[in-house]
Amino acid sequence: MALIVQKFGGSSVANAERIFNVARIITEKYRQGNSMVVVVSAQGDTTDDFIDKAAEINPNPSKREMDVLLSAGEQISMSLLAMAIEKLGYPVVSLTGWQAGFLTDSSHGIARIRRVNTERVELELGKKNIVIVAGFQGLNRYDDITTLGRGGSDTSAVALAASLKADVCQIYTDVDGVYTADPRLVKNARKLDEITYDEMLELASLGAQVLHNRSVEMAKKYNVNLEVLSSMERKPGTIVKEVVKVEKMLIKGVAKDSNIARFSILGVPDKPGVAFKIFSTLAAKKIDVDIILQSIGRDGTKDISFTVSNSNEQAALEVCNQMKEVMGALSVACDENVSKVSVVGAGMQSNPGVAAKMFEALAEANINIQMISTSEIKISVLIEKKDANKAVEAIHDAFAI
């Protein structure tokens, strides 16, 4: 008799047949006596269709109006899913983001959840209703509709699970769990039964696109038990939690991210506060920076390089050019032709052989490393984009994960 939050992505509800498949997954758990709250994304390509529709009218619409438009997508999918559950004979109610109490900040398009007021959801659960909730959307303090950005439905589900103190948050996707590498790239890739939040976080932020990293961060913060599983096949997925049973291998996975660009501001005067100025300006524009590299000062100048995701490329270029002028730097360089490949696994730092083994695998595959970044549980390298798949396979083989 658990309280279960489930989340189904757009491909899981793309058409009537799939909607009924999802309805059956939900009602099966309900029939077993569980309280069910289900977060749903917009159907299949709805969001892209809306973006095209908007672009036809205004290539540069306000983010506020874009959020109004996009949030209609989940309103459609949630009501259709509710109708399917009605058809199967179960009590159900669908709620928009604002009805379900999702309060966010005002950053349209990339809003962050401030709080979930679960009063309405709990009221409906009290009436024994299956509660369908629109993912990806909320309301800001001015009563304007906001969206959380791509992948935001995962975050909606985890936030709701945390607020409701749900027993588990099940994220249904089109893969059946978290793998040691992309199974399409690496034939020996293996599904993990369990993984820690930190490892998942590194994998998520590294481009293993199973879970949105904000959702994993939130799950870690509020200790929400996550499970990643397939909506197509009925079998156990991967459980994400604080501590996992020890497995003999150290490395949990290899991931790549090719949707990045590297910027360099060259010939920056070697004075205190320069890095602060650059990165605080980027932060103010909500541009997430990943790897940062600063050359050692020489001739009174230094070079500062960093990577950002493709979607922030234009904004980052503007900041770089502005900084170049302000600081009297020499030039700005941008390279889109890069990929980041990483190995992830807890306890890596206390095991110096990992980095050496990774670099050896890359050297043997004749792949040049441009930048290196390490954390307690991962090692990332920036390489040429064309080498990315080869690198993933070489590293996976080297560690025999």
Add this chain to the structure above:
Amino acid sequence: MALIVQKFGGSSVANAERIFNVARIITEKYRQGNSMVVVVSAQGDTTDDFIDKAAEINPNPSKREMDVLLSAGEQISMSLLAMAIEKLGYPVVSLTGWQAGFLTDSSHGIARIRRVNTERVELELGKKNIVIVAGFQGLNRYDDITTLGRGGSDTSAVALAASLKADVCQIYTDVDGVYTADPRLVKNARKLDEITYDEMLELASLGAQVLHNRSVEMAKKYNVNLEVLSSMERKPGTIVKEVVKVEKMLIKGVAKDSNIARFSILGVPDKPGVAFKIFSTLAAKKIDVDIILQSIGRDGTKDISFTVSNSNEQAALEVCNQMKEVMGALSVACDENVSKVSVVGAGMQSNPGVAAKMFEALAEANINIQMISTSEIKISVLIEKKDANKAVEAIHDAFAI
């Protein structure tokens, strides 16, 4: 420097080109210094598409979920219209029904507006924003989304105009005003410059589908100046108001309604309270009854006939069969093969020649009259559906409107 409420229907915003046409109509008035509030329906066939989508999943979905689905339609059109206005360089904000303060009762699918809380709209007008508002939708006291039913956007516009004390409420349609008869049926049909609320009300409820009758009732009640005009052509339309300048003709128009069905409960015991029981039961089920005819009692029984719109046919049949059992009536008959044709004009009652002239025209056209109903400003007859167009033309000619 007026406060203008405009309303654009689904065909006026069916595609990007038409959306820009509407955006130009709005911004032209705004540029002249007027405060603009614009009510918009869902694009073209969106509502029908949603109904099809729902039917594929559940032929009998709950009305609550249907309202959730349908209300996404205006959310799409209002944001696209706002984006077009942004593109033209004007300040604009779009608001859903609940954001714009539309509070309704809980009759999903046919909700009635209880109150419009205009705080948000006035706030946006104060910021000099053009305010786009989703028609057709509101919120009930449980924070559930409701819809007003087909044509409800007209009512939304009039309710908003009344609450804001707007100077005029302009209803843009695909015709350029109110005609003395359907111009597609009667070649001599003439556009009216002015018409009274009562006359418009009779025409609206009689199937001259220019304005939703609930919207005209509301305009009359709150004395809202209405104007019906075309979104395709820039020319004056028809103004609907309390008193119009006297025109020589008495008859304002001829209308027909073929979307009706006639029910008869035959052999009802001739006791007091019988009619009350039938019509109070119909009212409780929110079935609007139009013409009522009760035969004179004979042999201790009487026949009661009435007409309803097609959409209420199934529900009315159930009531009739139930009443038959309860009252011990003989049988129930239903005839869908009927049309109502009416002449409308103020002061008709003090001019007995009108009815005679109408009946003469029908007799000469060899059309049999099944039922007759009169009011202060109209005379309606029920005839066979196949004769409806012929009847409209014959009457229009007879009065030489």
